Amino acid sequence: MQINGKRKLCLIAVFSMCFLISGKGWAQSSEGYAGWRACMACHETVVKSWQKTPHAKAFESLRKTNQEKLPGCVSCHVTAYEEPGGFIDVELTPELSGVQCEECHGSAKKHISNMGLKEGMVAKPGEKKCHKCHTVGQDPKFNYGKKCKKIHP
Secondary structure, eight states: OOOOHHHHHHHHHHHHHHHHSOTTSHHHHOSSOOOHHHHHTTOHHHHHHHTTSTTTTHHHHHHHTTOTTOHHHHTTTBSSTTSTTSOOOTTTOGGGBSSOHHHHHOOOHHHHHTTTOOTTOOSSOOHHHHTTTSOTTTOTTOOHHHHHHHHOO
16 A cells, blocks of 8 residues: 555654653553644644634633542543543643543544544534533533634634
8 A cells, every 4th residue: 555645744743753742642641542742743734723722721721710620520621531541630641631633523543543544533523522511501602603613713
């Protein structure tokens, strides 16, 4: 199988990140979740746009109110809470703090290891995925159309 230029570059970037990320990086700490830095290798524009959103800073918002250890709060402010290979705590899995790409689009480990194959990835997660956290009690004025524009401006 031949690998085109862009895929080859992405593959090199991903494998390089395995060695560059600290001991708590995605290669060592997660079964199925890679964290946003892994997505950056091939989806730089989208990741940079996400970094400016409230989702990117979701865990930090809990810290400001001393709620970062409350499971009921943490579950909506991190990636893959209580999922195999997902967020455990900020010391063990800091790369999964915040509401990242994989929370909505699915675990990226297979996507990355298979050179961009879309197996297991969800391109457009839909409104139901949002309601996991944006409940009537937590976000009574939730408007899917308006909120989506803030996630990927």
